[in-house]
Amino acid sequence: MSATLPDFLHQHLAEHHLPPALGSVISSICQACVSISAQVRVGALSGILGSAGSGNIQGEEQKKLDVIANNTLVGILQQNPAVAGLASEEEDSFVAANADGGYLVLFDPLDGSSNIDVNISIGTIFSVLAKPSGSLNTASFLQPGRAQVASGYVLYGPQTLLVLTLGHGITVFTLNNEHQFVLTQSNPIIPPATQEFAINMSNQRHWQAPVQDYISELLAGDTGVRGKNYNMRWVASMVAEVHRILMRGGVFLYPQDAREPGKPGKLRLMYEANPLSLLVEQAGGAATNAHTRMLDIQPEGLHQRVAVVLGSKNEVDYISAKHQA
Numbered sequence: 136m137s138a139t140l141p142d143f144l145h146q147h148l149a150e151h152h153l154p155p156a157l158g159s160v161i162s163s164i165c166q167a168c169v170s171i172s173a174q175v176r177v178g179a180l181s182g183i184l185g186s187a188g189s190g191n192i193q194g195e196e197q198k199k200l201d202v203i204a205n206n207t208l209v210g211i212l213q214q215n216p217a218v219a220g221l222a223s224e225e226e227d228s229f230v231a232a233n234a235d236g237g238y239l240v241l242f243d244p245l246d247g248s249s250n251i252d253v254n255i256s257i258g259t260i261f262s263v264l265a266k267p268s269g270s271l272n273t274a275s276f277l278q279p280g281r282a283q284v285a286s287g288y289v290l291y292g293p294q295t296l297l298v299l300t301l302g303h304g305i306t307v308f309t310l311n312n313e314h315q316f317v318l319t320q321s322n323p324i325i326p327p328a329t330q331e332f333a334i335n336m337s338n339q340r341h342w343q344a345p346v347q348d349y350i351s352e353l354l355a356g357d358t359g360v361r362g363k364n365y366n367m368r369w370v371a372s373m374v375a376e377v378h379r380i381l382m383r384g385g386v387f388l389y390p391q392d393a394r395e396p397g398k399p400g401k402l403r404l405m406y407e408a409n410p411l412s413l414l415v416e417q418a419g420g421a422a423t424n425a426h427t428r429m430l431d432i433q434p435e436g437l438h439q440r441v442a443v444v445l446g447s448k449n450e451v452d453y454i455s456a457k458h459q460a
């Protein structure tokens with residue numbers, strides 16, 4: 136249980152006949168995240184807390200750390216010859232990198248921005264796609280989530296953790312004091328049944344009927360149709376919610392709601408939902424938009440929003456059935 140990330144990549148790529156260039160892309164992403172982690176750790180001491188005074192293309196306020204994390208990832212990935220292009224939640228459109236590169240990297244540089252200034256877990260989420268042949272354009276990135284060749288996140292919590300999949304199970308690494316990711320867990324499995332749910336209850340009045348109905352069943356506990364009591368968690372960093380679910384099960388919902396009826400949801404398909412859904416499926420869980428398997432959705436735009444239901448399989452199936460009824 137003491138392999139470092141380079142050792143693991145060397146062995147895992149060979150075992151699954153994956154190209155070394157994919158390993159170099161993962162290494163570059165992780166190099167950037169080690170740098171981001173170092174900045175997160177010292178917080179106010181390096182002046183990285185607070186607002187950047189700018190907004191992203193989605194009309195969201197950018198925190199200084201959103202911008203720092205984005206620039207760190209873009210700067211390091213652009214230098215990797217295997218990377219053809221990048222897409223980020225914090226960039227207006229894709230960023231071209233190296234013409235001969237075979238991979239595209241998409242990322243949410245800092246997930247959980249509202250938690251940065253209050254010292255609660257935040258993370259970087261990433262997705263890797265093979266670049267289709269031909270010239271690079273937005274359409275090159277619009278591949279369904281099942282086409283991802285790798286995805287993962289780095290969670291800046293009490294420990295800095297890397298959770299990674301290259302399509303053959305998931306592996307958890309812990310950052311040590313020498314700035315190396317060391318393998319600490321192989322192939323955690325999400326139990327199919329759970330008694331823990333995560334949803335932002337303050338939006339209850341805006342939900343559609345199936346979600347209203349589902350949550351009221353859970354709140355009824357052992358006096359209701361589910362016949363058991365449920366506990367609730369809401370960190371407000373999706374990356375941390377997904378990590379909890381990978382470690383002990385649970386279900387996470389960010390449904391479509393009536394606050395912005397024109398949008399299918401709040402979360403981003405390409406930077407959040409797809410990479411995290413691949414991890415969840417690799418750990419035996421399920422991920423949908425309440426109607427369709429997340430990884431089968433055909434993207435139509437880089438910054439596309441989506442409703443999200445993911446986690447313990449029995450619970451996700453139960454919620455989907457309610458939406459089809």
Ligand SMILES: O=P(O)(O)OC[C@H]1O[C@](O)(COP(=O)(O)O)[C@@H](O)[C@@H]1O
Nearest residue numbers: 245246247248249335371372373374
């Ligand atoms: O509960 P709220 O306030 O809608 O926000 C929580 C959600 O917003 C997000 O923070 C959005 O991510 P960003 O910080 O990358 O914008 C998700 O991680 C999280 O699930």
Ligand SMILES: [Mg+2]
Nearest residue numbers: 243245246247
């Ligand atoms: Mg996010």
Ligand SMILES: [Mg+2]
Nearest residue numbers: 224243245246
């Ligand atoms: Mg973000």
